[in-house]
Amino acid sequence: MPGAPHVSSATPRQTALNPRHRAAGARMVPFAGWEMPLQYRGIVEEHLAVRRRVGVFDVSHMARFFLAGADAGAVIRRTVTYDVLAMEPETGHYSVACDDAGGILDDPYVYRLGPQRWMVVGNAARREVDLEALRAAVRSGDDVELDDRTEATAMLAVQGPQAASLLGALLAPEIVGRVEPHHTTEVALVGYKALVSRTGYTGEDGFELVLAAAVAAEVWDRLLSGGAEPCGLGARDTLRLEAALALYGNDIDVTTDPFEAGLGWVVSLEDAGDFRGRAALVGRKAAGRTRALACIRAAERGPVFRHGCAVLAGGARVGGLTSGGYSPVLETSIGMGYLPVEQAKSGTRVEVEVRGRRERAEVVRRPFYRRAAGSS
Amino acid sequence: MQFPAELRYSREHEWVRVEDGAAxxxxxxxxxxxxxxxxxxxxxxxxxxxxxxxxxxxxxxxxSVSELYSPVSGTVVEINQAAVDSPETINRDAYGEGWLLRVAMDGGLPDGLLSADEYRAVVGAE
Known part of the structure; x- marks a missing residue:
């Protein structure tokens, strides 16, 4: 039976909602230097609440950088692979930041709040790396202010088919309707200034809210009394895995490039914009991929696939899982891992080795779960 | 948290109920x-x-994954296929529908199994 969770010796940071999590009986765990809720009522229950109704996550540990000034967009363009300068104001776009060799430093989400105002949201564990990358992209004479507001703000993810109606009840419904997928807008939320973006990490419709840390608890309470299920990092992981969304540190890191990770769609090489890693990525694209991140699904219910499990084809090891877990919707094990391009095609029969036993599995088309058409 | 008095408990967090000479x-x-x-x-x-x-x-x-340790010695005479097919039963009703297996014991209950109060003290201390 499980022992006590590993506790880091450094005192973890607490989000503004920490007392709320404790009061709700959450199981708290150290994560990327923060103390975060792993689960409240149970991972599967929380997962299914997001798939069927609506859940709310405290994602305040994510790094939030605000940039303003005539050259703010150019600084971000030099940092990430996506042509953010082509973005319209009030939109967001997924991106990756690479090192000089084309390896992935982080996969930040970039929001253009206004013509000269931006927000970059990165992974908690990559906060310093992202900050350093942005700073390194500033040239002398640039008109840019860079502000790390991770502690000053809180971030909530409201996700699920009922997210729009729940937020509509707290906001004006026409505002929620106006925020289309991948759009963002500044609104007054229960009287406080907030950024509302129609983005998320679950594969469902949903919103992410960035607001002053001081008002986070009040908004959290309103969302819960409106029917949102509080959800922890456990469900966040199972939801993103069903949606086949990469997790930094597992599926992508400096040893992987965006093309083999299936993220070539965020690498803009057509525009003249120079960015860190561009030359290497041009070369890697021309050379072609030798491996690709594949979605692998167990043939039947069995032991749970985990990060690190070997993947075999024809009895020989061809790769390893970078993510693995139980899918509450499919009720089987699922995972992702890099396989040689030939084996990464859907339909390939493979085996996944779990504690010495080989479980039958198949490469499937990504994602594992896609929400029904029509439910925006 | 429930620890029925009529059961015996192992330090590895299994329970045992003796029923018609089987565990x-x-x-x-x-x-x-x-x-x-x-x-x-x-x-x-x-x-x-x-x-x-x-x-x-x-x-x-x-x-997470954990190993199961047998609290008794003997021969497995039945396993709870319903719990294998629907493992959530174990969360829902650990002492009832979520039972795991029935063992014809070699002899009686081994020494060292705990009463409900003793087990409660063990997990309270963890």
Missing amino acids: VVGITDFAQDQLGDVVFVSLPAVGSKVAALEKMGEIESVK
Whole structure:
């Protein structure tokens, strides 16, 4: 039976909602230097609440950088692979930041709040790396202010088919309707200034809210009394895995490039914009991929696939899982891992080795779960 | 958290109930709560031998995997296929529908199993 969770010796940071999590009986765990809720009522229950109704996550540990000034967009363009300068104001776009060799430093989400105002949201564990990358992209004479507001703000993810109606009840419904997928807008939320973006990490419709840390608890309470299920990092992981969304540190890191990770769609090489890693990525694209991140699904219910499990084809090891877990919707094990391009095609029969036993599995088309058409 | 007085408990968080000379075995309420959502359980085959304090299977939740240790010695006469097919039963009713297996014991209950109060003290101390 499980022992006590590993506790880091450094005192973890607490989000503004920490007392709320404790009061709700959450199981708290150290994560990327923060103390975060792993689960409240149970991972599967929380997962299914997001798939069927609506859940709310405290994602305040994510790094939030605000940039303003005539050259703010150019600084971000030099940092990430996506042509953010082509973005319209009030939109967001997924991106990756690479090192000089084309390896992935982080996969930040970039929001253009206004013509000269931006927000970059990165992974908690990559906060310093992202900050350093942005700073390194500033040239002398640039008109840019860079502000790390991770502690000053809180971030909530409201996700699920009922997210729009729940937020509509707290906001004006026409505002929620106006925020289309991948759009963002500044609104007054229960009287406080907030950024509302129609983005998320679950594969469902949903919103992410960035607001002053001081008002986070009040908004959290309103969302819960409106029917949102509080959800922890456990469900966040199972939801993103069903949606086949990469997790930094597992599926992508400096040893992987965006093309083999299936993220070539965020690498803009057509525009003249120079960015860190561009030359290497041009070369890697021309050379072609030798491996690709594949979605692998167990043939039947069995032991749970985990990060690190070997993947075999024809009895020989061809790769390893970078993510693995139980899918509450499919009720089987699922995972992702890099396989040689030939084996990464859907339909390939493979085996996944779990504690010495080989479980039958198949490469499937990504994602594992896609929400029904029509439910925006 | 429930620890029925009529059961005996192991330090590895299994419970035992003696029924018609056989031992019915499951995991405790504390164990299922610690594991969280149970999604897979692997049990010894009917007819195989198990020995007290030795590994007899695995139980896995969304987040972690744990080994199952037999609290008794004997021969497996029945496994709870319903719990294998629907492992969430173990979370829902650890002492009832979520039982795991029935063992024809070699002799009686081994020494060292705990009463409900003793087990409560053990998990309270963890």
